[in-house]
Every structure is written in structure tokens, then in C-alpha cells.
Amino acid sequence: MKKFPLATQEIGSIRKPRWLVKLLQDKNVSDEVKEEARSDVALLNLKLFEDIGLDVIYDGEARRVEMYEYSIRRIEGLQLAGKIRSWDNKYYNKGRCTKKVKYTGPYHVDEFLFVKENANRMIKLPITGAYTLADWSYNEAYKSKEDFTIDLARKVIRPLIKDLVKTGADFIQIDEPAATTHPDEMQLVVDSFNESIKGINAKFGIHICYSEDYSNMYPEVLEMKNHQYELEFANRDSWNKGINHSNRNGYESFLKTFREYGEKKEIGLGVLDVHVDEIESPELVRDRILYAVKMTDNPNLVHVNPDCGLRTRSRETSFAKLKNMVIGTEMAKKKLQL
């Protein structure tokens, strides 16, 4: 696999413009017009990402309601139960599994083909993983969470990935924000990931965020057949510049563990906190990257991204953050003479 040191990438979602949300809610607007509007925003996002200078892009999930709900609506056996708090006044629609799950068709293929046709950069396609779908849903149909999760991996996610790869997807990010919620279920996370990609040839990342301690993924995660981890760190890091452990307290624990286990997979390093409006300076981004390179001793292993999808921030804030992320990465590259 070709090495691409300090490649900058997005994680997934960008907030939809207000006009699009309004239009999508308008019952008098036809489905065709709504689809056209979604395409316009997908294209706009792609071009904005390219203008900013990201190396790896997707469409900001312009066609998806939300990473979890979008999938739930398209899998037989799952249905929406209602809204549950994520934090404060932010809610998500939670699903319930009322009968055995079934794949009903390739639900990300059309959006991927649109991106493929219009993007001039490397593409990373995000999909929601089996473990998170199971963990965030109420299980009323299976005897155990294990049965539910593995069935989702084998009968829904694997056929979906096969269809996506058939149409040309070669880098797929499996979103598993729930992966570290239950540390004693790490083996199930690994098994469901491996079942999902079994027999499929592509590059696979796993996005995990808001873990208490990513080190808890070890040693089980060593068996996971992913090529990249895309992880949130900035949320827990200090805003002080510098590349000492004390300044980079949000990164230290995982990177030490990563080094101890002699990991050779790539890290998508979360350098932007997606829950605050403050814009990280390029120098702060630079130092977060330099610290990771110092700890891994290999810039080929370090890729650069926000902690998570940026949809909780305004579009202006999101693009300002991403811009500084790219500038900060360039500064790090210069320092490392890459």
C-alpha cells in the first residue's frame, strides 16, 4: 500500500446549509428537487474541501440525515423508536430491532458514485459499523447482543461493503463511535469488524471517538484487520503549544500504548475539537502532529483529521478549523522536511 505521510482528511459530516434544511422540510417541494439540492450541497462540500487543500475527501454526508439514522432506515428488521438525548439539547433518533436483520440493497452506492465522478482527490467513504448499529439500538429480537451484532456484520454490512467495492470504493472508513463504550466487549467489536470486511480487498479505517481511554482497546484490537484508526484526541488535549507530554496530555496515553505494541497501522489523528467554536491555531495543529510523529517515530503512520464529524459546528467554523488544520499540517511537514 502506498504511504501518504500526514495526509489530511475529513471524518464525515458537515452541517447542512440552512436553506437545504428548510427545503428538505418543505412538503411542497418534490423529491426530485430535494435530491438535486442534496447533490448541489454534496458538490459544494467536495469543492470546498478541495479548495481548503484536504488530501482525502467525501461529500460531508450531504445526503444523510445522520450517520446512524440513515442506516437504520435502510435495514430490514430495524425501525426508529424515537428521540434520545446525546447531550444537552442534542438528540438522535434511536432504532429498535424487532426482527432478524436483512440487507435491502446498497444504500451508499449512489452517493459514492456521485462523489467518484466529481472529486479530484482521494476518496474515503464513511459507513456506520455493525457494532455501533447494535449498541445504539434496542434489541428486542435476538437472544444476545453478540448474535445481533454479528448478524448485522454478516448479513448487512458485509454485502454493503461488497457492493461499494464493486462500484470502485477502495478506502472505507467504518464508523464505530460506540466501540469503546463497553471495554469488556472489545472482542465483539473486533469480531464484527473482521466479519464485516471478510474476503473484501480495500483499505479500511475505523473511526472511534470519545473513549475514556483508547488504550483499553488493547490487546484485542491487534487482531482487527483495519489499516487505519481515525481517533478523537483534541477534545481531551490542552490548548498549549509544544510537543512535550505535559502539553499533549490528550494524546500521550494512546500513543504510548500504540508504540509499546509496535503497531504499524496508520493513525488518523484528531487535531480539531468538534465541540467548541474556538478555532485551533495552525501552530497548535502542527505541535499535535509533531508530537504524534515523535511518539510513533514514523510520519507515514500519521494522518490528520478532526476528532469527529463537524456537523455540530456552523459551516463557517468548520471550514475555518479545517483550513487551519491544513496550514498546521503543512507547517509540520516543513519542520519534518517531508
Place this chain on the structure above:
Amino acid sequence: MINYWIAGIYPRNAKLIESTRLYDKTLKEQFKKEKSRLLKIQSDNKLDFISDPLIDWDDNLRPFTNSLRGIERGPLTRYYENNTFYRQPIIKSKIGTSGNILKNSICFDLFNKKSKVKIDILDPFTFYDLSANEFYKSEEEAVNAFAGIIKKELISIKNNVKLIQFNAPSLARVVERDRLNMVKKAIENIVRGIDTKTCLNLWGSDISNTFEEFQEFPTDIIGIDFTSTRVDRFDKIKMKKGLACGLIDAKNTKMEKSADVIRELRNIKNVFNPESISITSSWDFEFIPESFADRKLQIMKQIKEKSKMMKL
């Protein structure tokens, strides 16, 4: 006689979810109206203890995180194994309270005068465990500091309540005897001089190995989450306290069958032989959508009626 109540934060309805998202100007009035409705629903479903549904709390710690001296609001942090996050309190200096946080955060003015009021508050260990301590030198010191806060808060409201429930999900995970003993002393300090009935609600974990230690805690009732703790892990005992049975799963939309719950309750009674017995939700109902929580409340009513007929 079996008592019934629910715990913690109740889910917001669709209108409130939308209003809170938009920071609607009438939000305060909407909360008040909805709280009145939910208090009535609790009464209509024959719950014995009625509690503020806390729908205006952004998380179980927030009124304290916002108002305690010595505390700053920290990052969004996962609330146990849920896909729900809370603002972590960061202890920056010696913590202190006016003693009016609960008084101002619970809708005492909305309760029916005949209602037996229950209030929910985290135990001092859970408060400590969910916070980031950057000031106190030891766990014990910090737990005792929170115990002091809780005591002061309870003193100002104790005359208005009939049951104080200490929700203790972090404590339920503790297995070390010396730590349990340390928390027991802290809770002793809290309840000393407060002659209101108390319940230590140990939800979210299997406590079969530590149950004997918890029996020694100075509360009138022990709450066990029977969706996490299996009854068959206990030998037959004579419990020295009341037992609150978290038999209504607050984390799954699957509806309980009243006959199954009654069967399980009989089994529990037989094993624990408690001084009194109650049926409660296993956690806050806020982990299921409002319509499902409403249905579970109705199921609790059915269980109450059936168990009464069966003279359980």
C-alpha cells in the same frame, strides 16, 4: 404492600426536544407545564412516591456543575456505557454550596400537597467519580467534600420530601472493601440528623459479590438493578432493610409482561426476604423515548393492580 416509583430524568417529549433545540423563549413555561403533566401521570399510574421528572436538567450533575463553588465545567464525557454525554465537573478548588441548589432545581411548587415526594441525588462517590479532581489530595477527601455538599443541600429540603434516593451507579461498581467502607462513612455523615427515609440505588452493575457490604450502609432501602444483577446469584437471606427492585428495564423498549415481573418479584421476595419491597425503573427512563416510558409506567400500574389482587 409493594411501593412503586421511578428514578431520575424522564424523557422529554417531541415538542420540548424541539423547543430546547431552538432555545424557545417560552421554554421555562413549557417545562413547568410538562412537569405538572408528568407529575399527574405518575399519580394517575398509582406510583407511591412522586418525583420531579427533571426534564430541565441537561444531565444528572448539571445543576451542581453549574452552581458549586470550586467547580468548572469540563469536557463532554460519556455517561457510563451509554451513547449519552454529560459535562464533567472539574474540581479546581475547595468545593462549596449555598445549600439551595436542589431547592431551586426541583419543582416543589408543582407537587400535589398529598403527594409523597421523592428526590433523586447522586451519592458522594458517584459525584466524585464522575468529576475530574484537580484539587483534593485523596479520593477520601474529595468524597467527604461531596458528602458535605449533599448534606447541606438535603438539610434545606428535607421537610418537603418523604424519600431521598441516592443514585449510585459508580458506587455499584466498587468492589474494594476499604473503599466501600470509606463511602459508607461519608453517607453516615450525610444521613445523620436527617430523619427522612433513604434509598441507596445501586444501578447498572452486578452487585451480587458486594451485597453484604451494601447491607451495612446506613440507608433504609437498597435498590438493586435486576436487569444487571441476577437473583440466582444470591443464597437465601433475611435482608435487614427494604429492597427496591429495578425490574422495569429503563434501557430497552421491549415491554415487560406483568406476569413475568410478578413471577420475578415472588422469586426475589423468597430469596431476599426484605423488610419492605418496591418496584422501580432500573435507571432513568430518559434512555428510552417518551412514548415507551409512558407505556412502561402503565405496565407498572398493571403490575400494582395484579399484585394487589394476588395479595403479594
